[in-house]
Amino acid sequence: MAIDPIPTACTIAGSDSSAGAGIQADLKVFSAYGVYGLTVITATTAQNTRRVAGSWIQSGDSVAAQITTLCEEFTIGAWKTGMLGNPEVIDAVIDSLPDGASLILDPVIVSTSGHRLLSADALTLLIDGLIPLATVVTPNIPEAEMITGITPILTPEDVREAAAVIRSLGADAVIIKGGHGTDTEATDILLDSEGEVALSSPRYPYEVHGSGCSFASAIAAEIALGADLRSAFPDAKRFIDGAIRHAIRFDSGGAVPDPFW
Numbered sequence: 001m002a003i004d005p006i007p008t009a010c011t012i013a014g015s016d017s018s019a020g021a022g023i024q025a026d027l028k029v030f031s032a033y034g035v036y037g038l039t040v041i042t043a044t045t046a047q048n049t050r051r052v053a054g055s056w057i058q059s060g061d062s063v064a065a066q067i068t069t070l071c072e073e074f075t076i077g078a079w080k081t082g083m084l085g086n087p088e089v090i091d092a093v094i095d096s097l098p099d100g101a102s103l104i105l106d107p108v109i110v111s112t113s114g115h116r117l118l119s120a121d122a123l124t125l126l127i128d129g130l131i132p133l134a135t136v137v138t139p140n141i142p143e144a145e146m147i148t149g150i151t152p153i154l155t156p157e158d159v160r161e162a163a164a165v166i167r168s169l170g171a172d173a174v175i176i177k178g179g180h181g182t183d184t185e186a187t188d189i190l191l192d193s194e195g196e197v198a199l200s201s202p203r204y205p206y207e208v209h210g211s212g213c214s215f216a217s218a219i220a221a222e223i224a225l226g227a228d229l230r231s232a233f234p235d236a237k238r239f240i241d242g243a244i245r246h247a248i249r250f251d252s253g254g255a256v257p258d259p260f261w
């Protein structure tokens, strides 16, 4: 069998016109890692770093056709999902993903600016149908609250409890991202079958649009390169800490990660 010349990862996500999050962030991260990035576009959004003005979701048929056409040709080492939008798109992903796919599921529900990116009925399907297929689920704290119903998540014990609930939904592993917490450091907690790992990094005095997407795509790139999750987690944490530390900061006050730092 022919071997592709470069590791390949595929992102199934929405377009962010400001290119800090979504498909554009994922492609930049994949490139920074030397991974060939494939894209399945689920939606277009009109947004800048500070607000989402609107979003338009693709049909399930479009999403399914993009996935199956890629699978005809490429050996895809990791899949990453971001904004999925509605139940039709989630059904298409569930039906089209190849068996045994390594799936990094970033459960994008609401943007940091407060715009809903996943409908309420779609959240139920994501929980019942997609989380059980996931190699790892990477919610931030507000997303972990919405998935588990544990709210508010404030203490490290709350985070651990939420991670255990998400694993019990059928995911192999969970990483709860602490970027939206209130501590002086951003602490992410990984829970897998072997137990827990917590990693902290400094919190910087500016908000970086797209850092959650970029962290999840760094995990996907690591997995595509052959790492296991236990080694991908600290490497991706170092990578995203650098990308936030060196964030591109615009005159508006908005900022996006720089994955090429």
Ligand code: PLP
Binding pocket: 013, 014, 015, 016, 021, 022, 023, 045, 082, 083, 108, 110, 111, 112, 113, 208, 209, 210, 211, 212, 213
């Ligand atoms: N827009 C799209 C298309 C996304 O995929 C995401 C990812 O989370 C966001 C916006 C949200 O970005 P943030 O919450 O970092 O502003």
